[in-house]
Amino acid sequence: MMSPDTFGNIGDNPTLLMSYVQDYISAFRSRQLGRLNELKRYYKGDNNIKYRKSDRDKHRADNRISSDWGKYVATFMQGFILGNPVQYQNEDDALIEKIETFGSQNNEDYHNGLIETDLSIYGRAYELVYIGPDGKEHLAKLQPEQTFVVYDGTIESNSLFGVRFYQVAYSQTNVKGFVEIYTPDNVFYFEGDESITSMSFIREEPLFLGAVPINEYSNNEERMGDYEAVLDIIDAYDLSQSELANFQQDMNDAYLTIIGNPITGTNKSEYQTDSDGNIILDTNGDPIPTDNSEGDVLEQMLKARMLILDNNNDPNGPNPNAFYLKKEYDSAGAEAYKKRLVADILRFTFTPDTNDENFAGTQSGEAMKYKLMGNDNLAKTKQRLLIKGFMRRLRLLGNSWGIKNSVSTATKIDSLYDKLNQTTIKFTPNIPQNDEERISQLKQLFGVISDETLFTLLSSFTGVDADDEMKRLQEQKEANMMAVADATYANSGIDQETPEQPSDDEE
Structure with missing residues (x-):
């Protein structure tokens, strides 16, 4: 301001x-x-x-x-x-x-x-x-x-x-x-x-x-x-979708776990060092494991999607076992959560849920009005x-x-x-309509309201302005009257040929 x-x-x-x-x-x-x-x-x-x-x-x-x-x-x-x-x-x-x-x-x-x-x-x-x-x-x-x-x-x-x-x-x-x-x-x-x-x-x-x-x-x-x-609800929906995709992908790469074999890393130095004994870092700033160290062996197992767990401390000896290590996923709960997020997004933005099973074309116009209210x-x-x-x-x-x-x-x-101030601006919502039901309702208004009002309501179906439609009807009416008049004249037996005009001498 x-x-x-x-x-x-x-x-x-x-x-x-x-x-x-x-x-x-x-x-x-x-x-x-x-x-x-x-x-x-x-x-x-x-x-x-x-x-x-x-x-x-x-x-x-x-x-x-x-x-x-x-x-x-x-x-x-x-x-x-x-x-x-x-x-x-x-x-x-x-x-x-x-x-x-x-x-x-x-x-x-x-x-x-x-x-x-x-x-x-x-x-x-x-x-x-x-x-x-x-x-x-x-x-x-x-x-x-x-x-x-x-x-x-x-x-x-x-x-x-x-x-x-x-x-x-x-x-x-x-x-x-x-x-x-x-x-x-x-x-x-x-x-x-x-x-x-x-x-x-x-x-x-x-x-x-x-x-x-x-x-x-x-x-x-x-x-x-x-x-x-609803930006925060959209973020929650995105996170839910992303976590589901992560789970599906990680399921395909589940870890194969084998119990009964020791880690085979033999190098006692965990990370690579320079001549001064300082740990060497990679381009991401992380320490670089020494070849065949326990960390390096674990890294290789992770890449192979396989974990080998040491069970040598068991006095009774190892009990060999092998299984895939994966996270359980509550698919029903996750889908219910996503549906609730979708419902909240649509509710708070006043957007109808067109995927709703009750949002069907077989419903009456009044029922649809309540859903679109x-x-x-x-x-x-x-x-x-x-x-x-x-x-x-x-x-x-x-x-x-x-x-x-x-x-x-x-x-x-x-x-x-x-x-200009007397100009009115009319909006026509772009929504699906039951044309048959709508036309039936307009037929019942014939003779109750003026023809101009009726044709204005019908313009959404015909695409023709009410004034133009009334002019067309009047022209059609006049054409029909002329056709009837010509037919009547033709059936009367009167010679329709134009008589010859008398010459000047005959006059």
Whole structure:
């Protein structure tokens, strides 16, 4: 945050503003960047299990299996909320056409999916609305690891400016840092060293959007990712999977134990020494056993997966025996433990368990609603915050459209804003449905609700907008009436040929 008075005094001075931004970037890197990078690692399946310090014997298995729960949860949420494109609704058809044209030019459906994916991962997402060289409005997704917005301290929490910083490596030794500061009126460009501690002002470009063009989205009030609260449970699941793999591998390499033979090492010196009597270490810092010492013989037996135990101290003599030494594994208990971890991950991320035996397509729609209730409640919160961001995007576009149309009076500007604020955004969850049951229900509504409402509900099956469907029906009705009229006329026996016109003399 920054107080509005402070920004009012320095907002037009890029060098002075940059001195504050450097402090913000330093705080961002020290307090937030590590968390964001960790969340992205879990999305990519690069979990903490891969960096675990292990004290296992070097001759034993040390598997480190990473489960990609982060991507599973994020992909499910993204598909559930935005698997079907959002729909804009407004009484002004010209405005809707303009919004849809902008969406098609910028592949808005895909862009919105990227925004929701970032929300699931980081708990925040950023986009840049800008005017391209072609004079048209464009959208670009910004990386949360390289972007933040500074707000004022008022109750409204208005955005004062946005910052994007990044590094470019021209070579291993030549790395430069870049900073872009977006205010409501201008964008300032800076270039400097990799650490962004010494920056030089490069240039300034005007903006014509009337507000900070960086649009920030939040996943929730705490800006937490969808799977952030269960990272420790994911770690426990990874450990369980890894230990199971270790057990299976060690089972194949069980030790053959033979009782009744002595250790055959004859060298009394346990480790190799130099001329001064100092123990020689290997590249790992471990002492090197002397050939044919007891340690060396034991090392060779471990490599051979065989243990020979000395029983010569038995006064009754050795009792020869041979068996495989292995650890017993409670497979039933381990599977129950893993199932409990999976259930906790899904429960606390509000993700339905599609592998549940009771999660079947034969269940009624009402039963499925109860299973999806937790996910649906979470989706409602996410949708409200998405709508907040989408509406701010529309207002930024409205500023640009107003300037392009040479709006000269405040009344016209207010009128455009009023129309934009009347826009409603509809989400259609992407979930499996029983089409036969759904259509049967809609048939029962025929004559009870208006045709337009009915066709709106049917649009999810037909893929045709309600207005277009009503126009098609009207055209079909008119065509049928014309066909009936032609048939009736043809059956009347009246000569349909056009009579010859009389000549001028006959007249």
